[in-house]
Amino acid sequence: MPNVKIRNLVKKYGDIYALDKINLDINDGELFILLGPSGCGKTTTLFSVAGLIKPEEGEIWFGENLITSADRNYIERPQDRNIAMVFQDYAIYPHMTVFKNIAFPLQVMNLKREEIKKRVFDAAKSLGIDDLLERKPKQLSGGQRQRVALARAIVRKPNVFLMDEPLSNLDAKLRVFARAELKRLHKKLGITFIYVTHDQIEALSMGTTIAILNKGKIEQVGEPDIIYNSPKNLFVAGFIGSPPMNMLDGSLKKKNGSLHIDIGFMNYKLPNEMQKLDEGKYKEIVLGIRPEDVLISKEAVNKSIRAIIDIIEPMGREYEIHLDVAGKSIISVVRKIENLEIGEEVYLTFNDKKIHLFDKNTKENIFATN
Amino acid sequence: MSSHEVNQTETLDILDDLKWGKIQSSKAFKLSKIKKIIKRVILYAILLVALIITVIPLWSGIMSAFKTQADLSLTSPLALPSIPTFEPFIYAWQELQRPLINSILFTSLATIFSCLLGSICGFVLTKLKFKGSNTVFLLLTLGIFLPYQSIIIPLFITIINLGIYDTMWAMVLVHSVYGIPMTTLLFRSYYESIPKSIIDAAKTDGAGVMAIYRRIILPLSILPFVVAGVFQFTSIWNDYLFALILTGAKFEPASFALSNMAGGTETAWNNTMAGTLLYSLPILLIFVLLGKYLMQGLMAGAVKG
Numbered sequence: 001m002p003n004v005k006i007r008n009l010v011k012k013y014g015d016i017y018a019l020d021k022i023n024l025d026i027n028d029g030e031l032f033i034l035l036g037p038s039g040c041g042k043t044t045t046l047f048s049v050a051g052l053i054k055p056e057e058g059e060i061w062f063g064e065n066l067i068t069s070a071d072r073n074y075i076e077r078p079q080d081r082n083i084a085m086v087f088q089d090y091a092i093y094p095h096m097t098v099f100k101n102i103a104f105p106l107q108v109m110n111l112k113r114e115e116i117k118k119r120v121f122d123a124a125k126s127l128g129i130d131d132l133l134e135r136k137p138k139q140l141s142g143g144q145r146q147r148v149a150l151a152r153a154i155v156r157k158p159n160v161f162l163m164d165e166p167l168s169n170l171d172a173k174l175r176v177f178a179r180a181e182l183k184r185l186h187k188k189l190g191i192t193f194i195y196v197t198h199d200q201i202e203a204l205s206m207g208t209t210i211a212i213l214n215k216g217k218i219e220q221v222g223e224p225d226i227i228y229n230s231p232k233n234l235f236v237a238g239f240i241g242s243p244p245m246n247m248l249d250g251s252l253k254k255k256n257g258s259l260h261i262d263i264g265f266m267n268y269k270l271p272n273e274m275q276k277l278d279e280g281k282y283k284e285i286v287l288g289i290r291p292e293d294v295l296i297s298k299e300a301v302n303k304s305i306r307a308i309i310d311i312i313e314p315m316g317r318e319y320e321i322h323l324d325v326a327g328k329s330i331i332s333v334v335r336k337i338e339n340l341e342i343g344e345e346v347y348l349t350f351n352d353k354k355i356h357l358f359d360k361n362t363k364e365n366i367f368a369t370n
Numbered sequence: 371m372s373s374h375e376v377n378q379t380e381t382l383d384i385l386d387d388l389k390w391g392k393i394q395s396s397k398a399f400k401l402s403k404i405k406k407i408i409k410r411v412i413l414y415a416i417l418l419v420a421l422i423i424t425v426i427p428l429w430s431g432i433m434s435a436f437k438t439q440a441d442l443s444l445t446s447p448l449a450l451p452s453i454p455t456f457e458p459f460i461y462a463w464q465e466l467q468r469p470l471i472n473s474i475l476f477t478s479l480a481t482i483f484s485c486l487l488g489s490i491c492g493f494v495l496t497k498l499k500f501k502g503s504n505t506v507f508l509l510l511t512l513g514i515f516l517p518y519q520s521i522i523i524p525l526f527i528t529i530i531n532l533g534i535y536d537t538m539w540a541m542v543l544v545h546s547v548y549g550i551p552m553t554t555l556l557f558r559s560y561y562e563s564i565p566k567s568i569i570d571a572a573k574t575d576g577a578g579v580m581a582i583y584r585r586i587i588l589p590l591s592i593l594p595f596v597v598a599g600v601f602q603f604t605s606i607w608n609d610y611l612f613a614l615i616l617t618g619a620k621f622e623p624a625s626f627a628l629s630n631m632a633g634g635t636e637t638a639w640n641n642t643m644a645g646t647l648l649y650s651l652p653i654l655l656i657f658v659l660l661g662k663y664l665m666q667g668l669m670a671g672a673v674k675g
Binding site for chain 1: 565567568570571572573574575576577578581585586589590
């Protein structure tokens, strides 16, 4: 199986850059996620890999094979790429039975009847739809349709498996199952998956690598852990995580020989490993702290600030607590809310090891690890 | 919503109406009912007149077809034949047998060709869009507005030069080509409603253009084929002008032969009417057989736009 290389991919719609010099390296066997808000270019990237869209610039390689090259005006047809794709609306052929839907890619390949039958049954069985083979798509539920689309994709043993938000039409409960099932499928097949989604939970839970796109540009590529714990810039930090990261505007200040950030309602002393920061270099700083790293206590402790509980949102397993700190809103997520009440005065501290500093000018994470 | 809830809200509505005096006294209620009936009577009277005007020629035609020549001059055109006879039908069948077969042949062929070509054009113009495809479509649909009469002379010369004057192929060729704009319009609007993702899926499944057309588009096109087919069959069947210009004695279409029956110094109206009925049969048959699908197709087009 080949790895997929994308080089300087540009796609314009009128004057708008849908893709603005995209570079990606997707290793063999990865479950690679393209994540971003709507209109960020993730689907355009996927369709370019599929050969359904012709880019204005750039190249796409499958291993050693150049399959798209804008310079040479070469684009290998989708039907010659040995890819399989699952579409957002599943795109099941409405006039064919489930069997014929799954058999379609094999019939196009002119395989023998017995061979087709065997492979269709195998694919249907592995997805648990072997009892639906005679049904028409109209008679299927959303989850069943999605399985048919998956079966049709795996039946031809493709080089690369492309998925365009395959779970977005399923209800919440089914989505959790389908997520696990897709992950299992990926492990079993060992094929490269390229998976487009706007759902960060899907991305974080399924992906081996995530690429975050915004306005046709790649913001960050990395493993889910790194994306979450070391966001490269303000966009990634704000996009990943729910509830989102708390962002506090401030500026660097030297006080008593050590660096602080003045965020208005407090002077936050930077932890030791951040003290070496060149204070002249950064004018404005954004301090980012994830809600689960904002700790609440009833009594004042070292480096704590006073806050008033604004709202408590029970989320089942945990609670989202909206705090009012001198007019600014900070969200904290806690497991327990023993004796906490709305309007109560509490003290909050930040987990020193989990704070992020961003340069407000460049929007980059100052201490990004990659 | 459960039925229980519905009942409850209904009861509440009635209570509300009672409270606000919306339910009229029984006298006023009766008056409004009478008004309604009068309106209905007037409407049906108008419809009845329209129906009679439409049916009278048809009725007199059918009656005449069963009358002898003598009966024709003795009875009123609307009266029942005094001695019903099949003579006119036997005569008309002898006269029209060959032309009817001719017409069925070229009408069927031209219908199939124009529908198939329209379907291919519609497919290309919606699913394989290329630069300028909209302009091509616009130019193509201009063909609908091109009056037959304006091209008659160059068409005649072309057909002569092609060496197919007075043959079936002249009629097949001209009607196939003339049908393309209309069928393309029809198929194109139908294909617009087929999602693009299905075509993309077929492409990634390994299908080429021909396979997509044959295995995906064509099987999904039964309805537009019926609609376009009936439309084409009727208009080609009824054509007289092309038949008059492009055929002669060797290959005589039925529309042309029928008008010959009515020509000459003295017209035997009973024979002509019997011929006309024979001539109408295939179209009637098509509407009876395909009427259900035709309605479905027209409705589908109307809803999906």
